[in-house]
Amino acid sequence: MFAWFRTDIIVEYWPLFLQGLQTTVLLTLIGVCVGTVLGLLLGLGKIAQVEHGPWRWPVTLLIRLPSQIYITFVRGTPLFVQILLIHFAVVPLLIHPENGLLISGETAQYLKREHGAFISGALALSLNAAAYIAEIFRAGIQSVDRGQFEAARSLGLSYFHTMKSVIIPQASRRMLPPLGNEAITLLKDSSLVSAIGLAELAYAARTAAGTYARYWEPYLFISFIYLLITLAMSYGVHRLERKYQNT
Amino acid sequence: MMRLILISILSISLFASCTKRTEEEPSKATEAQKSQNAELVVGTDAAYAPFESETSDKSIVGFDIEILKAIGEKSGLKLRFVNTPWEGLFNQLESGDRDILISAITINDERKKVMDFSEPYFEAVQLIVVPLSSKISKFSELKGKKIGVQTGTTGDEVASGLLGKTSDDIKRFEGTPLALQELSARGVDAVIADNGVINNFMANNKSDFKTISDPTFKKEFYGIAVKKGNTELIKKINEGLAAIKADGTYDSIFKKYFGDK
Numbered sequence: 001m002f003a004w005f006r007t008d009i010i011v012e013y014w015p016l017f018l019q020g021l022q023t024t025v026l027l028t029l030i031g032v033c034v035g036t037v038l039g040l041l042l043g044l045g046k047i048a049q050v051e052h053g054p055w056r057w058p059v060t061l062l063i064r065l066p067s068q069i070y071i072t073f074v075r076g077t078p079l080f081v082q083i084l085l086i087h088f089a090v091v092p093l094l095i096h097p098e099n100g101l102l103i104s105g106e107t108a109q110y111l112k113r114e115h116g117a118f119i120s121g122a123l124a125l126s127l128n129a130a131a132y133i134a135e136i137f138r139a140g141i142q143s144v145d146r147g148q149f150e151a152a153r154s155l156g157l158s159y160f161h162t163m164k165s166v167i168i169p170q171a172s173r174r175m176l177p178p179l180g181n182e183a184i185t186l187l188k189d190s191s192l193v194s195a196i197g198l199a200e201l202a203y204a205a206r207t208a209a210g211t212y213a214r215y216w217e218p219y220l221f222i223s224f225i226y227l228l229i230t231l232a233m234s235y236g237v238h239r240l241e242r243k244y245q246n247t
Numbered sequence: 248m249m250r251l252i253l254i255s256i257l258s259i260s261l262f263a264s265c266t267k268r269t270e271e272e273p274s275k276a277t278e279a280q281k282s283q284n285a286e287l288v289v290g291t292d293a294a295y296a297p298f299e300s301e302t303s304d305k306s307i308v309g310f311d312i313e314i315l316k317a318i319g320e321k322s323g324l325k326l327r328f329v330n331t332p333w334e335g336l337f338n339q340l341e342s343g344d345r346d347i348l349i350s351a352i353t354i355n356d357e358r359k360k361v362m363d364f365s366e367p368y369f370e371a372v373q374l375i376v377v378p379l380s381s382k383i384s385k386f387s388e389l390k391g392k393k394i395g396v397q398t399g400t401t402g403d404e405v406a407s408g409l410l411g412k413t414s415d416d417i418k419r420f421e422g423t424p425l426a427l428q429e430l431s432a433r434g435v436d437a438v439i440a441d442n443g444v445i446n447n448f449m450a451n452n453k454s455d456f457k458t459i460s461d462p463t464f465k466k467e468f469y470g471i472a473v474k475k476g477n478t479e480l481i482k483k484i485n486e487g488l489a490a491i492k493a494d495g496t497y498d499s500i501f502k503k504y505f506g507d508k
Binding site: 012019087088098112113117197207211213 | 403413
């Protein structure tokens with residue numbers, strides 16, 4: 001029945017598919033972890049507000065406004081464009097053997113050659129995820145009744161202590177489903193980084209397809225791999241949700 | 248009442264559109280019969296200057312385009328050029344979405360199995376581009392270096408031959424311009440691609456890069472491709488190609504893009 005399916009193509013490119021799978025998973029992990037940390041900061045930044053006193057304007061201008069602008073920019077532009085922008089414009093500006101602003105010379109040469117596409121890909125995915133996760137945090141935090149915040153503050157807890165011990169623990173249970181969604185989206189979107197020559201799953205499929213001009217085998221194969229991982233991820237998120245519901 | 252009016256308006260417009268369609272169809276059919284050959288759709292990956300590229304007003308220009316247009320004029324073919332990404336290009340010919348491909352396609356045995364080629368219309372050779380300061384001087388020295396190529400091109404094959412098909416020292420991009428951009432950013436040590444494109448790139452970036460030609464690279468020939476078995480069309484293309492070579496049209500187009508031979 002599957003005689004038309006040329007498994008020899010998958011076998012021949014097996015090392016590339018395996019390496020691609022590793023890169024895809026690693027990219028997603030980095031994106032989710034870095035994105036969550038940055039997202040938390042950005043999410044808090046977007047709702048940061050001091051109502052009275054000398055800190056009112058500095059907080060608005062230096063924290064709230066930049067966070068809002070960043071989130072708006074990232075959510076309003078395509079990830080594909082962000083990847084190209086970061087890899088071909090931002091990173092070469094910062095890391096370049098001849099005139100990198102941040103790193104130059106031998107180190108830059110080494111970084112660009114060995115890990116250039118990976119750095120750019122991970123950076124782009126993390127920065128993108130951060131903006132979406134920031135919104136998840138913001139919504140989660142705002143979903144906690146304002147009375148909780150006021151009660152904690154009137155008990156004498158500081159702003160950060162209130163956030164850390166009262167608000168975020170309550171918000172995080174509600175944030176689990178959207179965070180799980182974001183992780184799955186990120187896994188799928190990581191396929192876009194093949195455009196910058198980073199050998200992840202979609203790149204492996206593109207390479208195999210490019211040589212044999214056969215599209216069923218490589219793309220169907222990676223579809224199943226993506227599907228397997230996303231199913232495993234949604235199962236994991238589901239388990240976590242159940243766990244939190246019972247406690 | 249309102250509903251009644253709406254329904255009647257709808258039904259009238261529906262009826263009108265129906266009758267309009269039935270009126271149009273026969274005239275279209277006769278038109279197609281009148282012109283013996285219908286419009287042929289030409290697939291080309293218009294990101295490969297100077298062979299094919301897209302101008303700001305969306306028209307496709309380049310050496311390949313002018314050659315095929317000249318052939319079309321000689322052989323009486325009606326052509327419509329459609330920008331088609333390289334990756335799906337061969338597939339589109341097989342599925343019948345494109346009738347002809349011209350896109351700096353190197354004639355080789357693997358491709359001959361799935362499509363038919365015209366006589367060669369351009370002689371190409373692979374070139375290596377490296378930064379001006381690079382110490383690389385020949386192809387074999389690229390072992391252990393990072394090489395940028397366009398997926399599925401001859402440059403990809405050449406690099407795969409040296410480093411192995413699944414080597415992670417080969418970085419594949421969707422287009423040669425992206426591979427060259429990666430070289431500018433020093434993400435790769437060298438790029439291997441066809442001379443026509445590289446020479447065009449060098450004309451714009453002479454001060455930063457140099458090219459290396461390696462005698463071990465085989466000469467290659469570009470051909471115009473049609474679906475396997477479409478001998479009638481390939482005959483017309485070959486006749487047109489011979490005609491424009493004979494009357495000097497080919498030479499004048501060649502001179503426009505590549506200077507004197």
